[in-house]
Amino acid sequence: MENRKPLPMTVCDRCDKDTSWFTMSWFNTDYICQSCNDQEELHPDFSFAKDVELAYVKIGNYNYPGVGYPGKDGRLSEEFKQALIEELGL
Ligand SMILES: [Zn+2]
Numbered sequence: 001m002e003n004r005k006p007l008p009m010t011v012c013d014r015c016d017k018d019t020s021w022f023t024m025s026w027f028n029t030d031y032i033c034q035s036c037n038d039q040e041e042l043h044p045d046f047s048f049a050k051d052v053e054l055a056y057v058k059i060g061n062y063n064y065p066g067v068g069y070p071g072k073d074g075r076l077s078e079e080f081k082q083a084l085i086e087e088l089g090l
Helices: 034-041 046-058 078-088
Strands: none
Touching: 046 078
16 A cells, blocks of 8 residues: 555645645535535525534434535435434424
């Protein structure tokens, strides 16, 4: 096994645009740029995704990969949301 240096991240996982600013998505494990982050914060499921992530952290699960990003115009299914609400007591 050779020790390789991680490549510097210069491309947004979501929109593939070059960027020097990154944050981790609340929906999944993507590292996203400022404009994708702004877009994500306006998503109708954003607060739900955040609540789920925080609820998992609270119970000690730091590896929860997120609820999944349904896309800018997509929505998480009600069934899926309901199951998480019951599981986590949201
Ligand atoms: Zn982006």
